[in-house]
Amino acid sequence: MLKSHQFDYYYGKQAEQFTFYRIPKRLFTDSTFADLSSAAKVLYGLMLDRMSLSVSNEWKDDQDRVFIYFTLTEIQELMNCGHNKAVRLLAELDSIKGIGLIERVKQGMGRPNRIYVMNFLVSEEIKDFPKEEVMTSEKGKSRVPEKGSQDFPKKELINTDLNKTEVNETEKNESNRSIYPSKNSHAIEKENEMDRWMEYRDVFKKNIDYEIMMQRYPDSIPEILEILVETACSGSKYFRINSSQIPAERVRERLLSLNSMHVEYVLDAMRDNSSDVKNIRAFLLSALYNASKTINSYYQAKVNHDLYGNPKQGW
Template identity: 40%
Template sequence: MEFEYYHNNDGDQFRYIQLPTILLEHEYFSGLSLESIVLYSMMRNRISLSFKNDWVDENSRVYIYFTLEEVMKKLRCKSQKAVKLMAELDVDKGIGLIERKKQGLGKPAVVYVKNFMSIFKNQDYGKTEVQSSENQNSGALKNRSPDCGKSKSNYIDIRKPDVRKNDMRSNTSLFGLFENVLLTQEDYEELSRTIVEDLDGLIDRLSAYMTSTGKTYKNHKATLISWYLQDEKKYKKKSTVLSYDDYDKGEHL
């Protein structure tokens, strides 16, 4: 079987794991295996859902559930490898990016996912990284082969968020059956006031529709409201039973 080429933005229709590149590039995390970094990124993806489900302890710390069986299934490995990967991340045996707390017999352990950026207290960290990268690139440009062409300046990852433009959307969470509906907590609260009946059902419909058709929408909140208003309009057209307020007293009484 041969895979097809991409000819448009079809790649945007799927779910992705947000994998921070600093975990691959910074020397502090150099002892981590690639599999453990992927596992940590999977765990980070669950934080927003946990917050939505109010999985927060008495100290306001968000926690997730991620069993050993899930590690084996998602990373396609055996139990021994799964235990090793968890240990790499664990606060007791590894780098300390996760902390596990047992709940008792028959219950899955609670997993606290730690913030990987919290160890960098220097506010200029980002600037120094960029400056260092620029210095390295300027030296590399002198010695690059003709095959490089202009790819360095033209190959820009358009999926990378512009902090200046998206600062207000930084608290976006993933909703729906396929976790591809983007809403902030404020969006969800506003929608729940507008769409009183079965908001989650409507979100699941949008999620499944985008996954099955490959369609994308610029604003998922606006799309949900539009769908809701269309549904209301269709329902009113189909309904043949009029309420008291629907009647014009002058004509019917």
């Protein structure tokens, strides 16, 4: 039985300050997906949301098809389910055992599976859309062969040694003539970027006590984690913080110094904030960057308010 909580009403435009996962309405109205469980439909929506990160990082294969990384551990955390259910949900969506909304490709060497999120429109419907709207979908219709379909839990990542991949011009020319050419520098760079993204993800999860915080703030912590990882891995030279341009390296160092108390402080301050926030992600990034400097003032102001009824602005 669910534990009852005392939730408040929405006032004015408060509902607009949140971010939402988008699940295609077609999954609930089209008979094609009638046998797909609601949980699997939600998971597909989470995967579509993860696609935006892949697109911004240009995580594509040599056929220009976008893919994502979504480990079983992450699915269990976001869907609040056990290992077996997470496996079943993936199987429902899978191209081999399920309906075909995702395709998983093993990489080996302890690396997580690549997941191709397929277009939920059928081929006949895609033809009716403007060409520019379905270019990616058309390129994604041919499927990559998959050997096995079982996902594996997250493991220690094996970093790519750039020194071992460097070749001189003669070797490059020879490899170009080979039947099995070696990976080009662009592909190697993309793999290194993926490793870097996942390593930062592990570091931030450890720093903020992710599993514990998920139990307290299950709706907010995944978004906080994504902001931390995306910012740390971004190729931008500067970030706009409180209307100022801050060097990316300084922002990265500040975010890496955060712990669970800082994150909890940001969420508390966010809850107490009554102003109309237009850009939630920018607001949260600024709050996280300033957290280590403003946390003491914020809680001191709350203490002063409770003791003396003299509120001070600590945000």
